[in-house]
Amino acid sequence: MGVTLKNLFRPPTTVRYPEQRRKLPERTRGRHVLHRYENGLERCIGCYLCAGACPADCIYIEAEENTPENRVSAGERYARVYEIDELRCIFCGFCEEACPTGAITLEPILDLSDYQRGPLIYTKEMLLEPPRTFSPARSSAGHASE
Amino acid sequence: MQDLVSITVDGQTWQVPKGTLLWEACKSQGIDIPIFCYHTKLGPVGACRTCLVEIEGMSKGPTTACSTPVADGMVVSTRSPVVAKAQRGIFDFLLANHPLDCPICDRGGECPLQDQSFAYGPGTSRYIEPKRHHVKPIVLGPTIALDRERCVLCWRCVRFTAEIAEDKSIILLDRGEHTVVGTFQDEPYVSNFSGNVVELCPVGALTSRKQRFNFRPWELQNRPSVCPHCAFGCNLNVSIRKNDEVIRFLSRDNPEVDDSWLCDRGRYDYEFVNSPDRVTAPMLRRGDAFVQVPWDEAFQFIAGRLATVVEESGPDTVVGVASPRLTNEDLFVFKRFMNAVVGSVQVDHFPRPQLELAGDGETALETLNSLNASISSLDEARTIVLLGADPSLREPVMELRLRKAVNKHGARLVVINSDEIPLTGKAEARLTYPAGRLADMAHSLLSSLTGGDAPEDVGNVVATYLTEGPVAIVYDDRLDGVTDKNGALVAIGDLAAALGERVSVGVLPLLDAANSLGARDLGVLPLGGWGGSAVDRLLGPDSQVRAAFVLGANLARDIPAPETDRRLEQLDLLVVNELFLTETARLADVVLPAASFAEKLGTFTNSERRIQMVRNIVPTPGVARADWEILVDLSQYTDRPLDYALPQQVWEDIRRDVPVYSSISYDTIPPQGVRPASLQRA
Numbered sequence: 001m002g003v004t005l006k007n008l009f010r011p012p013t014t015v016r017y018p019e020q021r022r023k024l025p026e027r028t029r030g031r032h033v034l035h036r037y038e039n040g041l042e043r044c045i046g047c048y049l050c051a052g053a054c055p056a057d058c059i060y061i062e063a064e065e066n067t068p069e070n071r072v073s074a075g076e077r078y079a080r081v082y083e084i085d086e087l088r089c090i091f092c093g094f095c096e097e098a099c100p101t102g103a104i105t106l107e108p109i110l111d112l113s114d115y116q117r118g119p120l121i122y123t124k125e126m127l128l129e130p131p132r133t134f135s136p137a138r139s140s141a142g143h144a145s146e
Numbered sequence: 147m148q149d150l151v152s153i154t155v156d157g158q159t160w161q162v163p164k165g166t167l168l169w170e171a172c173k174s175q176g177i178d179i180p181i182f183c184y185h186t187k188l189g190p191v192g193a194c195r196t197c198l199v200e201i202e203g204m205s206k207g208p209t210t211a212c213s214t215p216v217a218d219g220m221v222v223s224t225r226s227p228v229v230a231k232a233q234r235g236i237f238d239f240l241l242a243n244h245p246l247d248c249p250i251c252d253r254g255g256e257c258p259l260q261d262q263s264f265a266y267g268p269g270t271s272r273y274i275e276p277k278r279h280h281v282k283p284i285v286l287g288p289t290i291a292l293d294r295e296r297c298v299l300c301w302r303c304v305r306f307t308a309e310i311a312e313d314k315s316i317i318l319l320d321r322g323e324h325t326v327v328g329t330f331q332d333e334p335y336v337s338n339f340s341g342n343v344v345e346l347c348p349v350g351a352l353t354s355r356k357q358r359f360n361f362r363p364w365e366l367q368n369r370p371s372v373c374p375h376c377a378f379g380c381n382l383n384v385s386i387r388k389n390d391e392v393i394r395f396l397s398r399d400n401p402e403v404d405d406s407w408l409c410d411r412g413r414y415d416y417e418f419v420n421s422p423d424r425v426t427a428p429m430l431r432r433g434d435a436f437v438q439v440p441w442d443e444a445f446q447f448i449a450g451r452l453a454t455v456v457e458e459s460g461p462d463t464v465v466g467v468a469s470p471r472l473t474n475e476d477l478f479v480f481k482r483f484m485n486a487v488v489g490s491v492q493v494d495h496f497p498r499p500q501l502e503l504a505g506d507g508e509t510a511l512e513t514l515n516s517l518n519a520s521i522s523s524l525d526e527a528r529t530i531v532l533l534g535a536d537p538s539l540r541e542p543v544m545e546l547r548l549r550k551a552v553n554k555h556g557a558r559l560v561v562i563n564s565d566e567i568p569l570t571g572k573a574e575a576r577l578t579y580p581a582g583r584l585a586d587m588a589h590s591l592l593s594s595l596t597g598g599d600a601p602e603d604v605g606n607v608v609a610t611y612l613t614e615g616p617v618a619i620v621y622d623d624r625l626d627g628v629t630d631k632n633g634a635l636v637a638i639g640d641l642a643a644a645l646g647e648r649v650s651v652g653v654l655p656l657l658d659a660a661n662s663l664g665a666r667d668l669g670v671l672p673l674g675g676w677g678g679s680a681v682d683r684l685l686g687p688d689s690q691v692r693a694a695f696v697l698g699a700n701l702a703r704d705i706p707a708p709e710t711d712r713r714l715e716q717l718d719l720l721v722v723n724e725l726f727l728t729e730t731a732r733l734a735d736v737v738l739p740a741a742s743f744a745e746k747l748g749t750f751t752n753s754e755r756r757i758q759m760v761r762n763i764v765p766t767p768g769v770a771r772a773d774w775e776i777l778v779d780l781s782q783y784t785d786r787p788l789d790y791a792l793p794q795q796v797w798e799d800i801r802r803d804v805p806v807y808s809s810i811s812y813d814t815i816p817p818q819g820v821r822p823a824s825l826q827r828a
Contacts, residue, residue: 047249048362063359076283077250077359100249 018111028108029091032084032122033129035103040131042072043103046079050095050104058088059095074101082124086112151218156225162216169197169211172224179224180233180262182240182348183300184212187406188309193301194240196262198232199224208232230266237267243278244349245295253350255363259298280326283353286316287335289410290343290352294326297351303327303343310407311339312549312572327351338542341413345397354394356414361385361393369763370398370817372750373412374471374743377657378521378541379752380404380412381818384744390764392419392744400818402522403756405550409542418742419764424725425739426768436737441769441779444736449783451719451735452488455693461489465680465691468670469698470495470659472773473748473760475796477661477670478803479774480697482788487781491673492691494680495665496699497658499623499631507632508676510639515666517642519618519652520754520821524551527618527652529611531560533638534584535622538568540656541753544620545569557618560611562587564627575607582629588637595644615649623655623662657753660743664751667804681705685713693719697773698740702729723773739770746772747793749815757810758819 015022024030035043046063062081072078095104104127114120149164155172162171167190172179182194190213198208202221208229211222223229241263248254280294299318304327307316315335319328329335344354368383373395381398395413399406418424428444429436439447455463466484468477477495484493524530524547537544545568551557552572561573564581579587587604594600594608611617621638625631645651657663672678684691685705694717702710714720714733722734731737745766749757771779774796781788790796794812801808809823 045250046359047254048365049249052362052364065359075247075250 024108024110026108028110029093029106031086031107031109031112032089032095032104032127033107033109034082034124034127035105035129036131037074041074042078042128043074043101044079044082045073045075045101045103046077046082047100049098049100053094053098055092055094056088056090058085059083060085079124082127084122084127086120086122087117151216151220153216153218153220153222155222164216164218166216167212168199168214168216168220168222171216172211172222177224178265179211180258180266181212182258182262182298183302185302185305185346188302188305188346191301191305194298195236196233196240196266198229198236200226200229233266234268237263238271238273240298241267241271242273243295244298245277247296250359251293251296251350252353252358253296253347253363257350258348283358284328285334285355286329286352287337287340289340289355289414290335291355291358292327293351293353294328296349297327298349299325299327300348302346302348303352306339306343306346307337309553310546310549311337311342313337316343338409338411338538339407339546341410342397342407354414357394361387366393368396369761371744371760371763372660372752372758372819373408374660374750374760375412375415376541377655377660377662377753378403378543379660379750379754379756379758379819380408380543381758382408382412384416384763386764392416392764398817402520402818403752403754404543405547407543407546411542418725419744421726423727424767424770425727425731425737426770427739428769429737431735444738445780445783448719448721448736448780452693452784455718456489459690459692462492463691464488464490464693464695465492465494465672465684466490466695467494467496467680467684467697467699467701468665468773469700470498470657470662470665471698471743472661472665473743473746473750473793474661474664474668474757474800475748475793476697476746476773477665477668478796478800479777479788479790480695481668481670482799483777483781484695487777487784487786487788492680492683493670494672494678495662495670496681496701497624497704498662498665499625499635499658499676506636510636511676513639513643514621514653514655517619517646517651517653518755518825519654520756520825521547521654523616523652524548524557524618524654525555527551527555527557527616528614529558529560529616530618530620531562531611532567532569532573533562533588533619533621533641534564534625534628534634535620535656536563536565536567536569537620537656540622540624544654544656548572548620558611560607562591575611577604577607582627584625584628585630585633585637588634588641592637592641592644595641595648612645613649616652617645617649618652618654619645620654620656623657655753660752661750663753663755664749667751667755667806668800669804685710689713691717693717693721695721695723696730696734697723698725700728700730702733723776725770738776739766739768740776741766741770741772745770748772748774749797752819754821755806755825756819756821757807757815759812759815 048061051059051061060083061079063077064080066078093106150161151164152161169179180196183191192210192213197211199211200208200223282293283291286292303316308314315329319326343352365387366385368385371382371384373380373382381400383396383398385393387393395416397406397408427438430439468480481493484490552559558574559572560575561570562577564579590600590604594605628634642653672680720734721736722731723738723740724731725742743760744763747762749759778788778790797812806822
């Protein structure tokens with residue numbers, strides 16, 4: 001009876017997901033985000049190093065050359081196609097380690113579910129953070145709502 | 147027997163031929179010395195200084211292994227502390243201004259600078275000052291982009307254009323630390339051989355504009371193959387991605403054939419393999435459109451029509467025309483299919499010299515055939531005669547072989563042509579004749595040789611150049627623009643035979659396609675041999691032909707006439723095996739999807755009769771199959787089925803049928819190909 005009464009008045013350990021979300025540790029490895037420089041140019045240079053490092057082979061890239069009319073990234077080269085199959089990803093973070101420009105990071109975003117497989121292949125548009133004016137370093141981008 | 151000297155490197159002692167460069171001697175023994183400027187085909191220059199070694203008794207300190215010939219009793223250290231320090235210093239210098247943009251560099255992953263810095267260089271740079279910057283990339287020409295920041299000034303591209311291709315287009319500009327690679331007055335670098343400088347560049351300074359940023363080297367696997375574009379038969383490494391995509395062609399050194407060079411056509415014409423326009427399924431004509439059908443339905447249709455035609459008007463109203471781009475296996479099964487299954491003797495290959503060959507023309511071809519020389523015999527020739535032939539146009543890599551024969555082996559080049567050709571400048575003697583009159587020229591050469599009347603200049607050339615062997619004759623088998631083709635061929639044959647009685651003679655023809663000689667050896671010729679023509683029979687004005695099998699030959703394009711299209715359309719049955727919906731395929735009743743050279747196992751016979759193997763490197767698109775497989779399957783729907791399951795079985799039958807190939811079996815064809823044993827002395 002003592003145990004019952006003690007637990008009866010403890011606050012619940014669950015939260016009302018998805019209305020409420022638990023604050024995840026900052027270094028949680030969830031969904032990937034592609035970052036931009038402050039001037040809005042993409043950090044990704046389409047070098048394939050993340051794809052090369054990926055043990056699950058879930059990253060697909062096609063690179064192309066920047067032109068003066070269509071400048072996408074800071075260097076000569078950018079990723080025209082950048083796709084991650086989140087169903088294959090094992091969230092090891094090797095892509096983040098391999099990236100020479102800090103373009104890709106794993107953020108504390110864990111709600112990766114759908115009714116079909118197709119939508120879980122994330123395209124560059126889905127992975128890329130929107131252009132913004134503040135620092136693109138690791139930030140609150142992933143913490144959707146606390 | 148060469149003199150051998152004994153050298154000791156890192157405690158190992160062995161014997162090498164006198165005069166070998168120290169770097170080559172070490173390489174042959176598996177001792178790795180870093181290198182940038184030296185290249186086996188280009189020779190030493192001593193510009194990069196990374197191959198430093200310490201030689202005992204040499205007072206000046208570390209010296210370059212690439213430019214030092216071995217000497218007897220030489221004691222060398224490639225790993226001593228002095229050498230290691232010197233090499234670290236050199237790599238520090240090389241990397242001082244190198245941008246280290248490896249992540250976006252096309253060379254990153256297969257870069258000698260990366261590998262060798264990792265193995266021999268310092269871990270960190272001591273250079274903290276701002277690096278030198280250049281505009282990048284600079285467009286050097288239609289095919290090549292230049293990044294001056296990455297360049298380590300090894301001179302390889304400069305030496306290639308100066309010594310191998312001899313167009314001297316890429317040069318070093320300015321001096322000292324301002325030295326950069328470029329072209330004179332920024333003229334575009336246009337060359338038949340431009341792709342080679344990309345492969346030679348030991349860093350990512352010269353990159354291919356076509357392939358820029360298309361791939362990373364670590365995704366690729368290299369598979370050996372043979373170039374399908376001309377009869378020279380250069381060896382290739384085909385780079386493929388994810389096992390199904392052909393990404394690029396690289397050269398694969400075959401000292402007997404290509405000497406590690408490729409022409410730009412061979413290097414850059416590979417996109418057809420992965421083209422989305424490939425025919426991927428059998429197609430039957432329904433009215434004006436094609437519908438895709440299963441193999442079964444296509445075969446039943448063809449077998450039904452074929453049986454009707456053969457029954458009504460006999461088997462000789464069926465003709466077969468195959469392209470000499472097909473493998474020996476394809477051509478052999480094709481011939482057997484036509485002869486044994488259909489019962490028709492009307493088989494032919496196209497394109498081939500369409501001569502009105504009477505008996506003497508055929509004899510001339512046989513003479514020329516029997517004198518067939520090896521490509522490497524050009525290096526031993528005292529005189530090389532280009533008789534109405536322009537190798538730069540037809541088999542470009544031969545041009546490089548000829549330049550090498552002249553420069554390195556002292557051959558004397560005689561150009562006999564009606565026009566200026568790129569090799570004219572290299573010729574020691576030159577004869578011209580009015581356009582198309584090759585036969586007359588060959589006749590006067592012959593008459594001068596046999597003591598008859600001839601113009602003075604012809605007589606001089608014969609007296610100076612054709613009296614001393616060995617002589618190599620390169621002639622153009624297609625005889626484009628020659629007025630009397632039959633006469634010209636007979637004259638060339640007689641000339642070669644007459645020369646052969648006096649000096650040792652070798653003949654190299656310039657042929658139409660990768661396997662033209664194979665088609666000849668297999669006898670893919672109609673009744674009447676060279677004189678007959680199944681194509682004429684098919685397209686002739688009062689043609690009785692009712693059905694035709696066309697394998698890869700594009701008659702409607704190559705014989706442009708309204709009559710051609712009309713004749714092909716009128717046929718009761720036109721079966722076309724093709725990679726694409728060509729002009730001819732569009733007129734067909736049935737189009738069958740064929741495999742390209744990268745999708746089937748088989749052999750090509752190049753112009754020196756070297757049998758080389760192409761392999762199935764990537765899967766065929768859709769349900770496409772090799773031509774011989776298609777014909778074997780089709781024969782199952784007739785009452786005389788062929789029984790082949792593997793290309794090896796076809797080859798065994800070829801060996802039995804074609805005496806010259808009898809010594810060669812699939813298992814013994816080396817990566818560099820092999821010439822039949824009976825020819826190897828030539």
